[in-house]
Amino acid sequence: MDNCLFCRIVSREIPSRIVYEDELVLGFCDIAPKAPVHVLVIPKTHVASLNDLGKEHEGIMAHLTLAIPQVAEKMGIKDSGYRVVVNCGKDSGQEVAHLHYHILGGRAMENNFG
Ligand code: 5GP
Numbered sequence: 001m002d003n004c005l006f007c008r009i010v011s012r013e014i015p016s017r018i019v020y021e022d023e024l025v026l027g028f029c030d031i032a033p034k035a036p037v038h039v040l041v042i043p044k045t046h047v048a049s050l051n052d053l054g055k056e057h058e059g060i061m062a063h064l065t066l067a068i069p070q071v072a073e074k075m076g077i078k079d080s081g082y083r084v085v086v087n088c089g090k091d092s093g094q095e096v097a098h099l100h101y102h103i104l105g106g107r108a109m110e111n112n113f114g
């Protein structure tokens with residue numbers, strides 16, 4: 001999608017610090033990190049949110065899930081642990097309408113889900 005921020009990151013129209021890439025998925029550092037490691041993992045294809053997933057995304061989403069521990073390993077937080085967060089819709093505070101998984105680590109997390 002032309003006017004989607006994260007699609008523009010996928011196409012390199014907007015620069016980002018890319019830490020993981022394969023044919024279906026991109027991982028890049030969040031511009032305003034909430035932890036020492038804060039990576040966003042996204043499908044390269046545009047999907048606005050979890051609510052917009054269909055049967056056709058089954059393969060991509062399985063692939064994305066399998067990429068998460070690979071990203072964690074690359075960022076040095078696989079063994080220390082990490083949190084994965086996905087916001088969906090207004091009440092969650094989702095700001096960017098391109099599905100993204102936050103991977104947060106490098107410090108102990110609070111058990112506070114806001
Ligand atoms: P959301 O609130 O939609 O779940 O998360 C959106 C995330 O995208 C936020 O953590 C925000 O800091 C990050 N973000 C917003 N704009 C940019 C950008 O231009 N580049 C990068 N790398 N991250 C961004």
Ligand code: ZN
Pocket residue numbers: 001004005006007008045046047097098
């Ligand atoms: Zn998009």
